[in-house]
Every structure is written in structure tokens, then in C-alpha cells.
Amino acid sequence: WFVVASVMELDKMDENDWKYHGEGNKSLVVSHVQHSRVLRLLKYPAEDSENPPQTAEQAFRQIQNIVDFSSNVMSSLLGEKFIHSGEVVKLPLEFVRQLSIKIQHQRPAWRCDKVMDIYSGCALCLPNLTSPGLYQPTHTPPLCIEIKPKCGFLPSPKHVSKDIKTKVCRFCMHQHYKVANGKWKRRSLYCPLDLFSGNRQRMHFAIRHLIEEPQNNFKIFKGGQCIYSSKEGSEESMDLNALLHHLRPYFLYGNNRINSHMTSKSVLNDFIQVLGNALLSGGGDGRVLMDRQGEGRSFCEASLFNMERIRHGSQGLPTDSVLFRILQTQMLDTLDIEGLYPLYRRIEQHLQDFPKERTRLQIDGPYNEAFLEKLQKCSMEDDGSVEYAVAKVHQYRVAMTAKDCSIMVALVPSGEEADDDEGQRRLREFKPPAFSYSVSILDLDPKPFDSIPRQLRLDQKIVSCYLRTGGALPKGSLPPLSGIIAAAEREDCTLLFHPM
Ligand SMILES: O=P(O)(O)O[C@@H]1[C@@H](OP(=O)(O)O)[C@H](OP(=O)(O)O)[C@H](O)[C@H](OP(=O)(O)O)[C@H]1OP(=O)(O)O
Ligand SMILES: Nc1ncnc2c1ncn2[C@@H]1O[C@H](COP(=O)(O)OP(=O)(O)OP(=O)(O)O)[C@@H](O)[C@H]1O
Known part of the structure; x- marks a missing residue:
């Protein structure tokens, strides 16, 4: 379970070797001061800071899903040469806590509605793409x-x-x-x-x-x-x-x-x-x-x-x-959110009747070759089946990732x-x-199945705001x-x- 990159010797993890690098909506990134490595940690809504919304095992699964989605699905669509999927690492909790304190003051205020995950000890270790390899200090930096x-x-x-x-x-x-x-x-x-x-x-x-x-x-x-x-x-x-x-x-x-x-x-x-x-x-x-x-x-x-x-x-x-x-x-988003939403509803209805189908249909992964095959072998015509709906929703989610990378x-x-x-x-x-x-x-993370209704609402708000003004x-x-x-x-x- 614990895969540890060579730079990271667990018993020697020191927050002073890492510095704040940046963050997005759902992850925070720190970079190593010497090696070309970053750690990407999950973030949770600040109101959950006392009570982590998921267990350490679930957080590990979430990050493993990100690695699998990137390496098995997105890499095949986008081209391996562009992708660095990284590996999941398990860090000492004390190190993560100290790191979170150390970097807090550097975080932009508008991102502080979320807090860094200090409970699971899980992170994604990636090459630092902003300082590729080693360059001679006398040379112009990349x-x-x-x-x-x-x-x-x-x-x-x-x-x-x-x-x-x-x-x-x-x-x-x-x-x-x-x-x-x-x-x-x-x-x-x-x-x-x-x-x-x-x-x-x-x-x-x-x-x-x-x-x-x-x-x-x-x-x-x-x-x-x-x-x-x-x-x-x-x-x-x-x-x-x-x-x-x-x-x-x-x-x-x-x-x-x-x-x-x-x-x-x-x-x-x-x-x-x-x-x-x-x-x-x-x-x-x-x-x-x-x-x-x-x-x-x-x-x-x-x-x-x-x-x-x-x-x-x-x-x-x-x-x-x-x-x-x-x-x-x-x-791969061929239907637009408006054309896709009825298919999402079809799946939702099906899952209400047959909740166990969620696993067979790979709604939340695993993101393996079978998942990729489902979306690539999608028929052109809607035959009214749940399989067709799932294939289109999988395609849409992959397209969403490509629209946000x-x-x-x-x-x-x-x-x-x-x-x-x-x-x-x-x-x-x-x-x-x-x-x-x-x-x-x-940033090739899978977008959750449940984010589709939010997509439709946001689309409607954006369009009506544009038409109004x-x-x-x-x-x-x-x-x-x-x-x-x-x-x-x-x-x-x-x-x-x-x-x-
Ligand atoms: O919906 P959009 O197009 O606004 O995209 C969101 C991004 O907003 P943007 O418009 O690029 O500033 C948003 O970026 P910011 O937080 O605005 O920097 C996220 O990337 C969000 O993804 P996730 O929910 O964190 O997985 C993105 O949400 P998804 O739509 O990809 O789920
Ligand atoms: N491998 C990397 N090497 C160097 N910098 C990185 C790396 N991964 C992420 N970063 C930096 O950290 C920032 C945040 O990372 P990322 O975009 O993955 O966060 P996110 O929370 O998933 O974003 P979003 O808001 O799109 O959901 C990036 O904008 C980038 O500047």
C-alpha cells in the first residue's frame, strides 16, 4: 500500500525541506527545496476541518483513482508523452501537520475556504514540472x-x-x-x-x-x-x-x-x-x-x-x-450538458432501482482499461439502454477533465x-x-458523476447572465x-x- 518515492524517506520527512508552491480548488501543492519533486495534497471545505469528510483509506482510494484515471484513461487519449501520473505516498501525520502550519500564511485568502487535508497522511508525489531536471546555477534558469x-x-x-x-x-x-x-x-x-x-x-x-x-x-x-x-x-x-x-x-x-x-x-x-x-x-x-x-x-x-x-x-x-x-x-462532449443531462437522469433512475449496478457500470471507477473501452466503444445511436447512457456520461466526464486541465x-x-x-x-x-x-x-483528475447536475445549473446561470446583460x-x-x-x-x- 505504501509506495514511497526515493526522495522521501519516511522517517526523515522534514517540513523545512518543502515550500508552498501553489493550489487550485481541490488540491494544494508543495515543492521540495532541492529535488525536482512536488507533493499534491487534498483540500477539504474549512467547515469540515475538525471532522475530516473521509477516512484515510477513502482519501488513499481517491488519490489512487486520480493516478489510475490519469495513467489508464487520460494518458491514452492525450498521449503518454505529455502525462506524469505520479504515485500515491503515505506521509507521517506530524510532518503533514507541521507543513500545514508552515505554509498557511502563504496561501491566498480566496482559497482559504478550504483547508489542507492533515488527517489522511496521503498525497500524490509528482515531478516538479516548473523546475525540470537540474540546471547549472550559472546558466539561465528554465x-x-x-x-x-x-x-x-x-x-x-x-x-x-x-x-x-x-x-x-x-x-x-x-x-x-x-x-x-x-x-x-x-x-x-x-x-x-x-x-x-x-x-x-x-x-x-x-x-x-x-x-x-x-x-x-x-x-x-x-x-x-x-x-x-x-x-x-x-x-x-x-x-x-x-x-x-x-x-x-x-x-x-x-x-x-x-x-x-x-x-x-x-x-x-x-x-x-x-x-x-x-x-x-x-x-x-x-x-x-x-x-x-x-x-x-x-x-x-x-x-x-x-x-x-x-x-x-x-x-x-x-x-x-x-x-x-x-x-x-x-x-468527446458531443451532446453538450443539455443533451447529456437526460442520459444522466436515466442512469440515476436505474441506480435507484438497482443500486448494486453502480459497481458494474464503473460509475466511480475503477478507472481501468474496461472503463476506457466503455467510452471508446460507444455506439452512435441511442438505443434507450443504460449502457449507452453510461458510455456518453463517461465520455462527457473525460471531456470535462480535458476542459479543466x-x-x-x-x-x-x-x-x-x-x-x-x-x-x-x-x-x-x-x-x-x-x-x-x-x-x-x-490536473487530470476524474470529475465526479454527481457533479453533472451542478454543471447544468452553472450552464443555465452563465447563459442567462450573458443574455440579461x-x-x-x-x-x-x-x-x-x-x-x-x-x-x-x-x-x-x-x-x-x-x-x-
Ligand atoms: O466549471 P468551470 O468551468 O468553472 O471550472 C471549474 C474551475 O473554474 P474556472 O472557471 O476554470 O475558474 C475551477 O477552478 P478555480 O477554482 O476557479 O481556479 C476548478 O478547476 C473546478 O474543478 P474542480 O471542481 O476543482 O474539480 C472547475 O469545475 P469543473 O466544471 O471542471 O468541475
Ligand atoms: N507536477 C507539478 N509540478 C509543478 N507545479 C505543479 C504540479 N502540479 C500542480 N502544480 C501547481 O499547483 C497548482 C495547483 O495544482 P492543480 O491545478 O493540480 O490543483 P487543483 O486543485 O486540481 O486545480 P483546480 O482548481 O483546477 O481543480 C497548479 O496550478 C500548478 O501551478
Whole structure:
């Protein structure tokens, strides 16, 4: 039962070897100060802090389910090369308690409605994707960019009751709802459909807006430290100058390297270009247009990208790219929550009559090959069976995970190695610096069967909020274009949008 990674000798676990790294809605992550490892611990609602909502065995099972779902299901759909499923570890309770006290003051207040699980002693041990491998302290530290891209397509008109859902994407509508409810002060102008388009200009535009208003969709780490992310409840716009200060040394080349002269605009452009390259990389067999039932399902009317700007025709995503694999998995949601919900109800009804069927139908796992087979062998036609409903619900849940996962791109500057002649040459000449990169996908947890009714309610709230406000937002809720980007906008756009 107790699998322990080599860095972790149970009797020597010391909270001082670990530091706060980050957290999401349901887990908190600490990183080892020396080794490239993180521990991902569960979180519980604060009101349960005295009374843990599950036993240590259940917590262990929950984390094992996460590992199984990631390694047996998501990895086969997304591609093994992107996935690190990790392993469950059992930690001394005293270590976990001390760790929880030590990191508490670093946690953002808006995440403190939940507390770290200090009862089970179970955690997920993973490679630290923000500090890949060891790098020489004298060398420039790797840059890691985390993107939570969210859903990259529009639903089919067949299954939705409101026409707007086939025109404006879920992310863009959700932004209005989030601003109206005070979750964020300013709306993000990022549109996932632009990022997933495979068109360099649209991707550039999308990444620029992620930088402008990162919310929980964009972070940058340098040498394992988060150097750029949204601050909770902050009224201020992002400090782009500080970011440029960090980025500049990575993008100096040719004469620029000697006199450090490089405009902010070109630093930002180069950065976005390198990131775009990594997102499209994968050595695939060419580009294909995703079947989103034509271009109609891959452009969102709320995106501010002007389609007339498209000058470079390349379209579609390379089949091996991380974006292609994520989008393909997201599109296993073929019915939209509205079309799916009746099938969920069919299963619920069936389980009320035959509760023991829950196990046979693998509603809560195990997430093994049989689970994957169930969703892959789903027939096209609804024959009214519970098996059909289960297969569609399994597909939908997998798609939900793909709509909520994050991509981590690690960029390691090449050219600093003494034996890297190509790199040295690039630096001396006028060629932009080369990076070696690795791309991973994180947060591949299974979404519970019971979360489906909540999905439907949230969908209805988002759509009705959007229709009520007509897509209009209170003044000041748009991010003020920062000086640098605004200047670049006014200036020559050919530079800003040069082909990658
Ligand atoms: O429903 P969404 O699209 O708002 O996604 C939730 C995320 O909100 P977002 O809109 O990305 O800020 C939400 O993220 P935040 O807490 O807002 O950072 C979670 O990722 C949540 O997943 P889970 O319930 O923790 O498994 C996500 O819930 P699921 O829908 O994936 O269950
Ligand atoms: N293997 C890893 N290496 C480095 N950093 C990581 C790793 N896993 C997670 N993180 C960091 O910790 C943060 C929280 O992790 P994660 O997204 O898995 O939490 P979560 O609670 O599941 O999120 P969500 O809110 O989407 O449910 C991530 O945004 C990322 O910055």
C-alpha cells in the first residue's frame, strides 16, 4: 500500500525541506527545496476541518483513482508523452501537520475556504514540472509557462436550447458571469477558440490576452518560482515591466546581446512566438482541420480578433500537438450538458432501482482499461439502454477533465552549453535564440458523476447572465490595455503579428 518515492524517506520527512508552491480548488501543492519533486495534497471545505469528510483509506482510494484515471484513461487519449501520473505516498501525520502550519500564511485568502487535508497522511508525489531536471546555477534558469486553456469549441446547435451558445464560447460568456459575481475585477479578453485555432495570428492574439489578464489561466515560473500570475482581488493591472525585466535576458541575440537593446515589443513578440511554437510542436504528420462542423464552430463572436486581419493562411492544429490532443478529448462532449443531462437522469433512475449496478457500470471507477473501452466503444445511436447512457456520461466526464486541465511548457535556453555550437552561433548571429522545450499536461483528475447536475445549473446561470446583460459589462471591467501593448497596438501591427 505504501509506495514511497526515493526522495522521501519516511522517517526523515522534514517540513523545512518543502515550500508552498501553489493550489487550485481541490488540491494544494508543495515543492521540495532541492529535488525536482512536488507533493499534491487534498483540500477539504474549512467547515469540515475538525471532522475530516473521509477516512484515510477513502482519501488513499481517491488519490489512487486520480493516478489510475490519469495513467489508464487520460494518458491514452492525450498521449503518454505529455502525462506524469505520479504515485500515491503515505506521509507521517506530524510532518503533514507541521507543513500545514508552515505554509498557511502563504496561501491566498480566496482559497482559504478550504483547508489542507492533515488527517489522511496521503498525497500524490509528482515531478516538479516548473523546475525540470537540474540546471547549472550559472546558466539561465528554465522558464515554465502554465496555461489553463479551457474549452476550445462551440457546441453543436442540435443539442442546445439557446442560440447564443452556438455563437459565443463558454469561456467568454463565463467571464461576464465571473465579473458580475465579483470573482474577478476585470474581464479577460482571452478566447480559447483563438488559442486552439492553430492559426499563428489568432494564437498570438490569445496569448497576448492571457498575459494581459492572467486570472487562473496563465502563470510563469522562472527556476521553479512563480514570477507572473494574477493577484487576488487586485484592482491594479499586471506589472508588465517586471515581466519584461525577467524575459529580456532570454531574448537577447546578435547585436542586442552586446548593447542590451531590444524593444519591449520585440521581447514580448519573441516570447509569444516561442510559446506558440511549443504549443504546436510534436513532430506531427501535418495539420488537419478539426471537425468542428466547419469553421462555424471554431470562431467565437465575442473574440475581439478581427478575422480580416488573417494574412497567413496556415490553419488547423498539427495532430501530435498538445492542443490537438486536448481539443480532441474535449470534443468527446458531443451532446453538450443539455443533451447529456437526460442520459444522466436515466442512469440515476436505474441506480435507484438497482443500486448494486453502480459497481458494474464503473460509475466511480475503477478507472481501468474496461472503463476506457466503455467510452471508446460507444455506439452512435441511442438505443434507450443504460449502457449507452453510461458510455456518453463517461465520455462527457473525460471531456470535462480535458476542459479543466493545464498545460505546462518548460523552455530551456540552448546555446549556453559549451558544446552547443549551433546555440553559440545563433547568439553571435542575428538569429533568435533557440530553446529546447518540453510540454506536459497537469490536473487530470476524474470529475465526479454527481457533479453533472451542478454543471447544468452553472450552464443555465452563465447563459442567462450573458443574455440579461446582452454581453455588456460595467465600465472599468475591461482590462486597461497596458502601455506597452497599447503602444504596440497603435504601432506597426505587422511586427506584433509577424508569422511564427
Ligand atoms: O466549471 P468551470 O468551468 O468553472 O471550472 C471549474 C474551475 O473554474 P474556472 O472557471 O476554470 O475558474 C475551477 O477552478 P478555480 O477554482 O476557479 O481556479 C476548478 O478547476 C473546478 O474543478 P474542480 O471542481 O476543482 O474539480 C472547475 O469545475 P469543473 O466544471 O471542471 O468541475
Ligand atoms: N507536477 C507539478 N509540478 C509543478 N507545479 C505543479 C504540479 N502540479 C500542480 N502544480 C501547481 O499547483 C497548482 C495547483 O495544482 P492543480 O491545478 O493540480 O490543483 P487543483 O486543485 O486540481 O486545480 P483546480 O482548481 O483546477 O481543480 C497548479 O496550478 C500548478 O501551478
